[in-house]
Amino acid sequence: MQDFASATPAAAHMAEPGNQSGGYTNAAAGKNRYKALFVTAGDFSHINAQMLPALRSQCPNVDFETFNATEFMRSQQGTMMLCGLGALQEYGLSTLSSKAKLRYRLFRARSYFDRVGRMLRRRFGDAGFDFTVQTQSMFSAALPGVPNYVYTDHVARARLADEDQEGTGHPSSVWLDRERSIYDDADHVFTFGPKIRDFLLNDYGIADSKVSAIGAGASARPDCPVDISLARSERRNILFVGVDWERKGGPEMIEAFKELRTHLPDATLTIIGCSPDVQVEGVDVLGRLPLSELPDYFHKASCFCMPSRVEPFGIVFLEAMQFGLPVVSTTAGDIGAIVQDGRTGRLCAPRDAAGLAQALRDVLEVPETCKQMGLAGLERGRQFTWEAVARRIASHAPGAYGRPAAEALQW
Template sequence: MKVTLLTKEYPPHIYGGAGVHVKNLAAQLAALMEVEVRCIGEQESRRHHLSVKGYQPWERVWEEKFTSVLGTFSANLAMVGKRVDADVIHAHTWYASLAGFMAKMLYNVPFVATVHSIEPLRPWKEEQLGRSYHLTNWAEKIALENADRIIAVSHNSRAEILQHFDVQPERIAVIHNGIDISTWKPSAARATRRKWAIPRDYILFVGRTSRQKGMKHLIQAMERIDPGVTLVCCTSAPDTPEVEQEIAALVARQPRVLWINELLREEQYVEIYSHAQLFVCPSIYEPFGITNLEAMACEKPVVASAVGGIPEVVVPGETGYLVPPADPRALAEAINTVLRDRRKAKQMGRAGRKRVEERFTWQAIAWKTMDLYRSLLPGTRAAEPLFFPHRGESPLASRGYANPPLSEP
């Protein structure tokens, strides 16, 4: 069996949860079948059963706000210009959805779309994209309503898809996001904390500089959080310069905020998660929220908004607390509850790690995804033998994919 994954993000160009998802899913699936990744960028590599090819978008167009969407569409056209010989096409996010739809039409290949968020629920994107935001809605609608199967990353996301698109319920499967538990685990490293002069007592936010992530509500909550605690915000990829400037103004007025406004390496994030008192996810919209898994894998309690797929990850009173979105007072109360009972916080952190190990490994997610692919194939192809590792063994380690290179010389 062969699958072609279509995506905007792929290493080394990852800035959000969808990119993390595709990176890990591709590596795991490559231990089970042939995997081709077509992405936006200049990447080109091949190792064993995993090949990667980047496609460049157009140069900037006359209207700056249209560049992102029209450039994305141009890269989608390039992705399908080369013949597709896979058994299944699998597109991720609206950024690659149009390529998935076109590949289905051109090459008569089953088309799977994974929904990491839906455009109708992100109206603030019009601030970033101008009227081209309406084209992202159009592209997503065309793709989802013509996909053979849709993967939702949470049950809540599935309900949103059914509400906003003309899709039969039986075409939507729920397969949660995952975490690489061999990488994301408590770390004793100190270098990153020394570099940024991160104090001993801190709470942590990690995410894009976007209205969606609710960072401003967390900064406002610092007025009510117990003294002696610093908020460390690790952000990147601002939606617009205006959003970044708004956050900068809030940070300037709050002396207990340390803002690391650049993309870090994975091992640096692991270190910063590992030594925080707790992790905070104040999103106002979050179909899943991989950062919560990252924190839990590093044995940290989580305080998060009760939105989207987050309640399917964070168990209130067991692995953290859930609060209403856009409510700085509720955020502060929950954060203080964790800070004032460090013993309970450690118990929550250990429970979070256990939950991640039991429910959210990429190995299990890859197998579920493979089963969905096979359900779309004719009987003879679906019956093809596939590699299965021994019980408890990672297919990555078995096939030498534990640390796949980002590029080949």
């Protein structure tokens, strides 16, 4: 994959007033300061809270205004009722059979997509923004004549290849057409990993020159020096951090752990993020914890394991590497692009409890192996930061000249 940092940024086509790029005129050429709109869809797993400070630090000549489109829409009860009726028309009465199905289809219906777009254009169309950045691809934040940059970890067509974990069904063909327009109208689309980038190229027909896989950053970071001693590996403490127990492969984790204990009886498992009813010796279930408390558990662990059945990307794997932990997981989604099998951890097929047990044993049985994989992960994790992500996005935005080139990301 060509790293986009070495490609000519969009701003290079806009150096002089009147030059065209992506169907708009760079009215901001020659300005000392720029004005941008950062549009979000909910909290997005702590990502928005990390991205905005990173963008501001890497783009000191840009004044960012923020807008949470999902939060605003939820405050408009009448509009949301109309969106719900539209989802029923688009998907049918089965939409009402569960909360999960209603939620999934409501936010992937033409009625919601169109209303969010109209609202954003009415509210910000004449506000004089030089560019917009949106996280996720649930709607289009493109404003007339203003370049829009999309940063997303998933595309709807990727879900068509995944198993339907929550019984929500798949997005409608109508909504898939709307989703395609997000990428068609964007000046550049940034994905977390190469698999979603390839979906955009091969399944959506988006030009290679306007799609880049730029990685992500860690939300939980070390708050003190990382322990790289052999004694840490010898403790054989496995850490699992995930909210959705089933989708994150929790049942397979328990099966594999019980098998592992027949070979390594001193192994322990700490579960954070969810509260499954697990009555197994050596397992400690802690449930949900504040983000600020997670570093302590990463520091104490010997390895990280989350054997996801479905996973768009997996920021928690980046976090584990920041703490010098080898990662044991599956080949789902882009995990194989993050974790280098045999070097920074081990991978197995999704839902393969026996393979997972062997992968854990491969990492934990010999403490020196565990230590070396953790060190390799620590080194690899250095390129995955929110500051690096912000630099990669900024290299395409108006006003990019004079900024340091974004470093290449090695997949």
